[in-house]
Amino acid sequence: MKAKFIFFINFSLFTKFYNRTNIQMEIFTPGGPLLIFLASLFTSNILLSKFLGMCSFIALSRNMKTSFGMGIAVTFVTFATALINYGIHHGILAKGSVIFPDADLTYLEFLIFILVIAGFVQFVEIILERFIPSLYFSFGIFLPLITVNCAILGVNLLMVDPNLNFDLFKTGVYALGSGLGYCLAICLMAGIRNKLQDADIPEPLQGLGSTVIITGIMALAFMGFTGMVELG
Amino acid sequence: MIYIQAILTLAVIGTGLTVLLLVLAYFFARYGTCKVKVNDREPFEVEGGGKLLDALYDNKIFIPSACGGQGTCGFCKTRVLSGGGPLLPTETPYLTEEEQQCGTRLACQVKIRNDIEIQVKPEFLNIKQFVATVDEATMKTGDIREIHFKLQPGDAIEFHPGQYVQVLVPSKKETIFRAYSIASVPADQDSIELLVRLIPKGLGSTYLHAIQPGDQVTFTGPYGEFILDQDPEAELVCVGGGVGMAPMRSLLRHIAQANPQKKAWLFFGARTTDQLLYLEEFTKLQKELPNFKICYALSEPEKCPDWNGETGFIHLAVEKLLEKNDNPKRQAFLCGPPQMLEAARNTLTQKGFQDCNIFADEF
Numbered sequence: 001m002k003a004k005f006i007f008f009i010n011f012s013l014f015t016k017f018y019n020r021t022n023i024q025m026e027i028f029t030p031g032g033p034l035l036i037f038l039a040s041l042f043t044s045n046i047l048l049s050k051f052l053g054m055c056s057f058i059a060l061s062r063n064m065k066t067s068f069g070m071g072i073a074v075t076f077v078t079f080a081t082a083l084i085n086y087g088i089h090h091g092i093l094a095k096g097s098v099i100f101p102d103a104d105l106t107y108l109e110f111l112i113f114i115l116v117i118a119g120f121v122q123f124v125e126i127i128l129e130r131f132i133p134s135l136y137f138s139f140g141i142f143l144p145l146i147t148v149n150c151a152i153l154g155v156n157l158l159m160v161d162p163n164l165n166f167d168l169f170k171t172g173v174y175a176l177g178s179g180l181g182y183c184l185a186i187c188l189m190a191g192i193r194n195k196l197q198d199a200d201i202p203e204p205l206q207g208l209g210s211t212v213i214i215t216g217i218m219a220l221a222f223m224g225f226t227g228m229v230e231l232g
Numbered sequence: 233m234i235y236i237q238a239i240l241t242l243a244v245i246g247t248g249l250t251v252l253l254l255v256l257a258y259f260f261a262r263y264g265t266c267k268v269k270v271n272d273r274e275p276f277e278v279e280g281g282g283k284l285l286d287a288l289y290d291n292k293i294f295i296p297s298a299c300g301g302q303g304t305c306g307f308c309k310t311r312v313l314s315g316g317g318p319l320l321p322t323e324t325p326y327l328t329e330e331e332q333q334c335g336t337r338l339a340c341q342v343k344i345r346n347d348i349e350i351q352v353k354p355e356f357l358n359i360k361q362f363v364a365t366v367d368e369a370t371m372k373t374g375d376i377r378e379i380h381f382k383l384q385p386g387d388a389i390e391f392h393p394g395q396y397v398q399v400l401v402p403s404k405k406e407t408i409f410r411a412y413s414i415a416s417v418p419a420d421q422d423s424i425e426l427l428v429r430l431i432p433k434g435l436g437s438t439y440l441h442a443i444q445p446g447d448q449v450t451f452t453g454p455y456g457e458f459i460l461d462q463d464p465e466a467e468l469v470c471v472g473g474g475v476g477m478a479p480m481r482s483l484l485r486h487i488a489q490a491n492p493q494k495k496a497w498l499f500f501g502a503r504t505t506d507q508l509l510y511l512e513e514f515t516k517l518q519k520e521l522p523n524f525k526i527c528y529a530l531s532e533p534e535k536c537p538d539w540n541g542e543t544g545f546i547h548l549a550v551e552k553l554l555e556k557n558d559n560p561k562r563q564a565f566l567c568g569p570p571q572m573l574e575a576a577r578n579t580l581t582q583k584g585f586q587d588c589n590i591f592a593d594e595f
Contacts, residue, residue: 127260
């Protein structure tokens with residue numbers, strides 16, 4: 001009760017401040033940062049609406065600790081690579097870019113984005129192993145798995161969709177939301193699978209079978225918000 | 233023009249990333265030379281960045297590892313006293329809580345980043361590497377091959393019956409070892425004998441089934457913790473099937489040579505008569521030795537009309553023939569498929585065997 005109350009006060013203070021100072025940041029309007037964040041977290045959840053990143057989602061959702069580690073690692077890599085690839089997209093690949101303004105090289109996105117993601121993961125691995133060993137040991141084992149995680153490539157390819165027309169800030173918000181959305185989904189799954197451990201599941205549905213069905217039901221639940229929050 | 237731009241873009245980004253990573257690896261992923269101290273020995277130096285297991289092998293310390301360093305067998309447990317870094321999630325499934333607390337690690341997962349001090353069991357330091365030549369190989373059943381190796385002149389292998397060796401399987405990519413029990417007796421120090429069952433697509437067994445007399449094979453050993461009790465009154469009960477015969481044959485022939493008064497039982501289970509191993513040899517031995525008894529049992533006797541021995545699963549034969557006895561020194565050596573061993577273990581416990589005296593080697 002108390003926590004809710006404090007949140008309510010803070011929220012009303014925030015809106016008061018927001019109205020009084022008249023900052024022209026359309027965070028609540030369609031296509032605004034807050035809605036992009038919520039949409040990428042729930043209705044356009046990269047995992048549950050596009051079914052990208054299923055491989056690691058199924059393989060690593062057996063226990064909560066691993067799931068959370070993987071989720072945080074995915075969030076970090078998605079966020080960082082999205083910003084780098086935003087630069088590459090608008091600097092080199094897109095029509096009207098800084099370096100090649102006349103050429104439309106967007107068909108190279110697949111190749112270049114995956115190169116950047118793989119290179120970035122290697123980069124982080126080397127740096128972490130050398131300078132922050134404790135962090136390396138706690139999520140270092142997930143990094144190699146991330147190199148080929150299609151959720152990350154998916155976010156990178158979707159964010160440059162010309163229909164969405166994201167600027168750098170919105171790209172960051174979208175990538176962060178998608179990463180956290182992946183984290184949320186995999187942690188929820190780990191929780192459910194943990195509960196199901198003692199359940200008497202019919203043999204053909206044990207393991208993969210029940211996991212995929214649960215994923216489907218979870219996706220339905222997440223879709224419930226469609227119409228309230230949408231991307232773009 | 234647009235193609236040139238595309239190729240240029242790809243080339244620049246690709247090369248840029250490669251160069252960046254190479255530079256980083258050059259500056260940050262080097263650990264210099266590190267010292268490895270094993271027990272009380274003089275420390276040796278290795279290039280940092282490699283796995284502890286590989287460093288030990290390079291320096292002639294052959295601790296057991298059946299999976300070849302992939303972290304799937306859990307045999308290469310080593311106590312790391314200092315410099316091992318934190319425990320990795322890839323190791324925890326193989327270590328008990330107690331082992332984790334006293335610093336036990338899997339040597340194949342520990343990366344050498346700085347000076348490191350470890351402790352291995354003293355008997356592992358006696359393990360040596362041998363090169364042997366095949367001098368005889370015969371098929372004993374449809375898929376089991378008996379291979380006889382001659383060590384190089386001057387070499388001698390000292391082992392206890394029931395121990396095993398690790399055969400190096402030649403591979404271009406990595407070091408692969410596969411474990412096989414020794415079937416020969418310790419008295420023959422200049423040769424060893426292995427029994428190998430062919431497993432389709434198995435790396436070790438296809439290799440050992442393909443080699444011919446004259447070929448050379450590298451192996452390390454001996455490994456294994458079973459120590460035979462020398463007391464003649466302390467009965468040894470061997471229960472097994474298939475290639476599980478190998479260590480039991482070593483044990484029983486050793487008893488026949490060195491301690492012929494010792495009480496011993498051999499229980500051997502097979503499906504049909506063509507899977508029986510060394511029946512004549514052990515029948516002869518049974519007649520010669522006063523306290524040695526054998527029992528071969530078939531689980532599918534209906535296919536072999538001329539069989540008049542025991543039938544049914546082997547643990548039922550153990551239940552029928554073995555006396556109940558509370559002698560705490562009685563030992564049992566089990567070697568065979570897991571289901572057989574589990575059933576045999578239950579039966580032996582009922583017959584008064586103590587848990588610590590039942591040694592099981594599953595495959």
